[in-house]
Amino acid sequence: MRQYLHTYQYFNTATLKNHIKNYNQSELAELFIGLGEQKFRAKQCFLALYQPSLQSFDQISTLPVSLRTKLSEAYSLFSIETGNVQVSDDGTRKFLFNLADGMAVESVLIPSELVADDGHPKRLTLCISSQVGCPLGCKFCATASLKLRRNLTVAEIVDQYLLAQQSTDKPITNIVFMGMGELMLNYDNVMKAVEIFTHPDLQLLGARHITISTAGILPGIMRMADENRSVKLAISLHATTNVLREKLMPISKAFTLQKLGDAIEYYYRKTHKPITYEYILFDGLNDSELDVQRLAKITRRVPSKVNVIPFHPIEFTNPEGFAAELTPTSKEKFQRFIARLKDAGVTVMIRSSSGEDIDAACGQLAFSRVAEQHN
Numbered sequence: 001m002r003q004y005l006h007t008y009q010y011f012n013t014a015t016l017k018n019h020i021k022n023y024n025q026s027e028l029a030e031l032f033i034g035l036g037e038q039k040f041r042a043k044q045c046f047l048a049l050y051q052p053s054l055q056s057f058d059q060i061s062t063l064p065v066s067l068r069t070k071l072s073e074a075y076s077l078f079s080i081e082t083g084n085v086q087v088s089d090d091g092t093r094k095f096l097f098n099l100a101d102g103m104a105v106e107s108v109l110i111p112s113e114l115v116a117d118d119g120h121p122k123r124l125t126l127c128i129s130s131q132v133g134c135p136l137g138c139k140f141c142a143t144a145s146l147k148l149r150r151n152l153t154v155a156e157i158v159d160q161y162l163l164a165q166q167s168t169d170k171p172i173t174n175i176v177f178m179g180m181g182e183l184m185l186n187y188d189n190v191m192k193a194v195e196i197f198t199h200p201d202l203q204l205l206g207a208r209h210i211t212i213s214t215a216g217i218l219p220g221i222m223r224m225a226d227e228n229r230s231v232k233l234a235i236s237l238h239a240t241t242n243v244l245r246e247k248l249m250p251i252s253k254a255f256t257l258q259k260l261g262d263a264i265e266y267y268y269r270k271t272h273k274p275i276t277y278e279y280i281l282f283d284g285l286n287d288s289e290l291d292v293q294r295l296a297k298i299t300r301r302v303p304s305k306v307n308v309i310p311f312h313p314i315e316f317t318n319p320e321g322f323a324a325e326l327t328p329t330s331k332e333k334f335q336r337f338i339a340r341l342k343d344a345g346v347t348v349m350i351r352s353s354s355g356e357d358i359d360a361a362c363g364q365l366a367f368s369r370v371a372e373q374h375n
């Protein structure tokens with residue numbers, strides 16, 4: 001990646017005020033009543049807060065000046081600020097976002113390879129984080145070495161989108177929760193952020209343009225099913241046997257492939273929405289003919305597709321033990337695996353360019369700058 005030459009500095013880092021975007025519209029209404037304001041002001045404020053061009057309370061011209069002053073004294077408009085932006089040759093942008101308590105997270109903005117008639121990418125996907133670090137300890141994952149620092153707030157999740165959108169004149173078309181963290185462990189804040197992204201009055205994104213990716217936390221999958229959430233669900237699978245999956249993803253000791261399959265069936269029965277499986281290919285571990293057959297069987301349980309992802313080694317985190325043994329499958333074996341999967345009737349998606357790779361899987365989001373900040 002090339003270093004971007006400038007750093008955005010819109011915001012006052014020193015502020016530890018409450019973040020206004022932690023409140024949804026009805027909570028804002030209560031807040032405004034508490035401030036002695038009329039309820040309809042809350043809706044005016046809510047509509048303005050999520051305009052990507054908004055950079056200060058002063059710009060909310062629908063609110064009286066006295067209220068704008070009151071808000072800016074008590075609340076901060078942005079909960080994060082853009083620390084550094086790197087741009088790769090394929091147009092992918094990686095953002096380092098500083099949090100008010102000195103921590104940091106990353107988001108990645110990925111243009112699609114498909115180009116529309118006007119010459120712009122058809123899709124512009126933002127991969128965002130849900131936690132600072134992650135407690136799940138997946139062996140192929142850079143974020144895992146940070147362990148869990150804390151959950152992100154609603155405002156910190158939403159602001160990743162707003163600041164990334166401010167950096168480009170093209171609309172972000174898709175959001176994937178595949179950055180740092182296991183979002184099912186921060187379910188309430190993630191879903192509250194999703195409700196903002198998909199709020200009909202804001203018209204930011206449709207629910208089918210948002211993907212929730214989990215390592216397979218079954219209570220979260222069941223809850224999504226029961227709540228009939230409209231967003232898409234992706235499962236980080238990466239192995240076709242419990243033995244290997246437990247080695248790669250220790251959380252799967254609690255949530256075996258059988259239990260995961262049952263939860264996915266339950267989800268499909270409730271929502272009728274297809275699933276995406278993410279499958280990183282590791283040399284000699286999960287790329288055999290037997291894996292093809294087992295993966296095909298797993299994917300037949302409900303309508304689904306598989307994203308096959310090349311492994312990006314994470315040497316910069318100094319992996320040890322099993323993590324240090326993981327290597328990418330060769331290009332030839334990668335292609336053969338995909339061809340055999342297709343032969344077995346599986347719908348396969350492949351990510352090839354570097355930016356799309358980052359899009360492809362939870363835990364494959366590079367994070368060296370974040371690691372530096374947290375050490």
Ligand code: SF4
Nearest residue numbers: 134138141181362363
């Ligand atoms: S791959 Fe995802 S769930 Fe696993 S440790 Fe990394 S961030 Fe957490």
